[in-house]
Amino acid sequence: MVEATAQSLTGNDFPPLKNDLILRAARGERTERAPVWVMRQAGRYLPEFRKVREKHAFFDICQTPALATEITLQPIRRYAGLLDAAIIFSDILVIPQAMGMIVEMPEGKGPTFPHPLADPEDLSRLKHPVNVDQELGYVFDAITMTRKELKGEVPLIGFCGSPWTLMAYMIQGGGSRGGFHSAKRWIFQYPTASKELLSRITTICVDFLIGQVRAGAQLVQVFDSWASELSPHDFQEFSLPYLCIIAHRVKSGLSEVGMEPVPMILFAKGANYALEELAITGGYDVLGLDWCIDPLVARHLVGDSVALQGNIDPDILYGGKEAIQREVKRMCASFRSNTTDGPKGWIANLGHGITPGVSTEDMGHFLSCVHKYSRQGDEVV
Ligand SMILES: Cc1c2[nH]c(c1CCC(=O)O)Cc1[nH]c(c(CCC(=O)O)c1C)Cc1[nH]c(c(CCC(=O)O)c1C)Cc1[nH]c(c(CCC(=O)O)c1C)C2
Numbered sequence: 330m331v332e333a334t335a336q337s338l339t340g341n342d343f344p345p346l347k348n349d350l351i352l353r354a355a356r357g358e359r360t361e362r363a364p365v366w367v368m369r370q371a372g373r374y375l376p377e378f379r380k381v382r383e384k385h386a387f388f389d390i391c392q393t394p395a396l397a398t399e400i401t402l403q404p405i406r407r408y409a410g411l412l413d414a415a416i417i418f419s420d421i422l423v424i425p426q427a428m429g430m431i432v433e434m435p436e437g438k439g440p441t442f443p444h445p446l447a448d449p450e451d452l453s454r455l456k457h458p459v460n461v462d463q464e465l466g467y468v469f470d471a472i473t474m475t476r477k478e479l480k481g482e483v484p485l486i487g488f489c490g491s492p493w494t495l496m497a498y499m500i501q502g503g504g505s506r507g508g509f510h511s512a513k514r515w516i517f518q519y520p521t522a523s524k525e526l527l528s529r530i531t532t533i534c535v536d537f538l539i540g541q542v543r544a545g546a547q548l549v550q551v552f553d554s555w556a557s558e559l560s561p562h563d564f565q566e567f568s569l570p571y572l573c574i575i576a577h578r579v580k581s582g583l584s585e586v587g588m589e590p591v592p593m594i595l596f597a598k599g600a601n602y603a604l605e606e607l608a609i610t611g612g613y614d615v616l617g618l619d620w621c622i623d624p625l626v627a628r629h630l631v632g633d634s635v636a637l638q639g640n641i642d643p644d645i646l647y648g649g650k651e652a653i654q655r656e657v658k659r660m661c662a663s664f665r666s667n668t669t670d671g672p673k674g675w676i677a678n679l680g681h682g683i684t685p686g687v688s689t690e691d692m693g694h695f696l697s698c699v700h701k702y703s704r705q706g707d708e709v710v
Pocket residue numbers: 367368369370371372373382387416417418419420421422434435436437438439440488503504505506552554681682
């Protein structure tokens with residue numbers, strides 16, 4: 330059992346980093362090959378995860394730094410040398426919990442809120458303001474412990490959910506399967522209360538991400554997984570402004586405490602129409618793409634101002650080895666603009682999270698194909 334805590338370890342005590350490929354790509358640099366990691370890489374498709382999960386409740390794992398560390402490291406060990414980043418094992422729904430909501434995670438059922446927010450009066454049920462160190466200090470401890478245990482093999486990514494995506498769960502009370510009709514009703518019927526809630530969540534996201542970086546996270550990602558539920562107009566009104574505030578305040582907050590900024594990644598699924606604007610005003614270093622946009626088109630929209638992450642359709646991992654190889658080749662050609670130069674400002678990933686039924690072997694094959702076909706000097710078509 331490792332006994333480090335965020336208090337006992339300063340940044341300087343962490344082991345030196347051996348693989349900075351993702352940090353260079355996030356800064357927009359040309360790299361010898363594309364760094365690769367996979368959203369939800371530490372999760373249910375891994376038998377070693379399921380084994381731990383049989384014995385522990387989901388949020389007990391999140392709240393026990395040694396278990397969160399162990400699961401974060403599982404894919405790094407299994408795919409030794411193939412993954413270029415680890416992502417801390419946690420969940421976006423720890424923020425609603427910190428605000429006082431009960432969130433349950435029955436196995437195989439996804440998140441459940443027994444008492445979702447029904448109408449604006451329910452905002453008074455929420456803790457406000459939230460002391461992030463007190464409520465979410467366990468995530469900081471898990472990050473510090475994981476960073477140490479990673480021994481500098483790859484950088485560690487911290488994360489949070491976006492204000493809109495979190496609000497959607499808090500009102501809907503369950504996962505995406507049932508849609509987000511109640512949450513959508515709020516933005517139309519109670520726009521002012523919706524914005525009050527979004528502002529409160531934004532403040533927590535800022536403190537939470539700053540705390541994660543202070544604890545040892547070397548990049549951070551904001552997941553706006555359900556941006557796809559909003560029209561372009563409503564994304565402008567109920568998501569984008571809060572996403573921008575997060576990026577700008579995290580950067581200024583870090584500089585106030587004398588820390589270097591870390592690359593910030595935004596994954597706003599289904600908001601490809603906003604890529605150009607996000608690249609100009611968003612404040613993020615990397616924009617994640619879902620699979621519904623051609624990388625060449627995305628690059629054309631954002632120019633050279635940001636790095637891109639993504640974006641193969643996660644279901645390709647069900648298509649067998651040949652299809653995986655063919656589609657990775659295609660993705661590489663598109664992100665590399667069909668040149669033999671190494672990729673520039675590109676982090677390879679899926680266009681959303683890996684799903685539980687993928688075989689561990691096919692995941693490994695995907696990673697190997699990215700290594701093979703994103704390499705500088707190689708033919709790309
Ligand atoms: C980054 C992350 C998340 N969850 C988990 C991680 C761990 C790190 C990783 O491996 O990526 C573990 C993580 N989170 C969960 C699991 C499975 C839980 C179990 O064991 O029962 C795991 C391994 C539970 C969970 N938590 C959530 C869902 C989705 C439900 C829906 O469809 O609306 C689910 C199924 C909410 C959630 N959680 C997260 C997102 C954003 C990413 C995405 O869009 O996939 C979202 C939307 C983020």
